[in-house]
Amino acid sequence: MVFNSGPIVITSTNLHVKKLSLPTFQVRISVVLHTGGKKRESNSMAQIGIFVGTVYGNALLTAKEVELVLAAQEHQVALFKNGIFEQWQTYSKEVILLITSTTGHGEIPSNIIPLFQQLKNKLNQQPALRYGIIALGDRSYDTFCGAGHRFDAMLQDQGANRIGELLKIDTLEHPNSETIACSWAKQWGALL
Numbered sequence: 449m450v451f452n453s454g455p456i457v458i459t460s461t462n463l464h465v466k467k468l469s470l471p472t473f474q475v476r477i478s479v480v481l482h483t484g485g486k487k488r489e490s491n492s493m494a495q496i497g498i499f500v501g502t503v504y505g506n507a508l509l510t511a512k513e514v515e516l517v518l519a520a521q522e523h524q525v526a527l528f529k530n531g532i533f534e535q536w537q538t539y540s541k542e543v544i545l546l547i548t549s550t551t552g553h554g555e556i557p558s559n560i561i562p563l564f565q566q567l568k569n570k571l572n573q574q575p576a577l578r579y580g581i582i583a584l585g586d587r588s589y590d591t592f593c594g595a596g597h598r599f600d601a602m603l604q605d606q607g608a609n610r611i612g613e614l615l616k617i618d619t620l621e622h623p624n625s626e627t628i629a630c631s632w633a634k635q636w637g638a639l640l
């Protein structure tokens with residue numbers, strides 16, 4: 449029996465059942481792969497750690513909605529509101545989604561500055577890490593989504609593999625940032 453992308457054909461000749469000799473017969477089995485509707489194309493389930501950088505809670509609210517989207521795709525998802533280096537390290541061979549706003553003038557929110565600095569100081573390389581970034585900001589700043597860009601630059605330097613494009617959301621124009629984030633996450637989750 450050979451499995452190709454086409455129909456599976458099982459052929460048997462001179463099949464004997466008890467004393468009855470049956471003629472040659474052929475059975476065709478159609479295997480339908482459900483790739484439409486709600487089913488995902490891939491069966492692979494990823495371990496995803498969502499790390500959040502936030503000042504006023506916008507990025508956290510967005511992260512909670514995105515977590516639901518990814519969990520509905522049957523990924524194993526954990527959300528870290530104030531993620532620390534050791535938690536990040538448990539995902540070093542898995543997938544991390546960073547969701548961060550920008551504060552000050554292009555700065556990283558204080559709840560994840562220690563994590564950023566430790567990643568920079570303690571790790572040279574993170575080649576087995578796959579990651580994505582959702583950056584929240586305000587386009588009127590010339591440092592639009594600066595925190596997301598700084599994380600991305602560091603992870604690229606360390607050889608981590610970004611899945612998809614960095615998503616930048618202008619939260620002044622789109623106060624319901626979770627809507628944009630969720631539709632992006634749906635596509636991103638399918639790439640894992």
Ligand SMILES: Cc1cc2nc3c(=O)[nH]c(=O)nc-3n(C[C@H](O)[C@H](O)[C@H](O)COP(=O)(O)O)c2cc1C
Binds near residue numbers: 593
């Ligand atoms: C004091 C302050 C500074 C900000 N600085 C920037 C900035 O440099 N670049 C940017 O893109 N957005 C900036 N923003 C916009 C925030 O990133 C944006 O409002 C975001 O939605 C806040 O999300 P959070 O509630 O998760 O912190 C700033 C907002 C405030 C209040």
